[in-house]
Amino acid sequence: ELKVEQNPLFLSMQEGKNYTIYCNYSTTSDRLYWYRQDPGKSLESLFVLLSNGAVKQEGRLMASLDTKARLSTLHITAAVHDLSATYFCAVERYNQGGKLIFGQGTELSVKP
C-alpha cells in the first residue's frame, strides 16, 4: 500500500529564513504534486514533478524529486508572511487511474 509522509507537520519560521519540507513515499510513483491550501479554501497546485532529478521553481518555492530515494523536497527561500499556509504533497500512480495519495500536510506559519 502506498503511503506518503511529510515532515515536519508544523513549521514556524521567521521572515527571511530558509527551510525545507520533506515528502517521503513508500513505493514507486509516476507523478508527485505539491499543493498549497489556505484555511477554508481549496487546493492550489504548485508543482508537478515527473522524473528523477526534476527541479521546479516558482518565486520563493523550489521543489525537487529523487525517485531512487522516494523523496521530494519543497524548499522555501527567504520566507515572507504570504507563504503562511498548509502545504501538501501527493503521489499518483498511473496504474491506479489518477487517484492521489496525500501526505498529512505541513502547516507553515511565517512570522515577522
Next chain:
Amino acid sequence: NAGVMQNPRHLVRRRGQEARLRCSPMKGHSHVYWYRQLPEEGLKFMVYLQKENIIDESGMPKERFSAEFPKEGPSILRIQQVVRGDSAAYFCASSPPSAEAFFGQGTRLTVV
C-alpha cells in the same frame, strides 16, 4: 472554461438526514474523483468515477455512502443518515484521461 464547480459550498444537516453533494467537472474532463478532508488532516481518496461507471471505490465507507456520475448532469456524492463523524470538507477533482486533476472549492458539511 469554468473550473470544477461544487455545490453547495456549505451544508448543514441534522443527524439522520441525507446529504447530497454535487460536482460539475471542467468541460472536456471525463474523470471525477472525490476526496474527504477531516479537520486538521490531509485529503483521503474516496472514489473515482467515469461517466456511468465507478472505477475505484476503495476509499468509500461500506455503508451510507454512494457516488454516481450519470451520463448527463453532475457527479453526486450521497451520504445517508449522516452522523457527526461525517462532518468534513469534501473535495471533487476532475481530469481528462492521464492528465493532472483540478480541484473544486469543496463542500463543507456540518452535522449537528
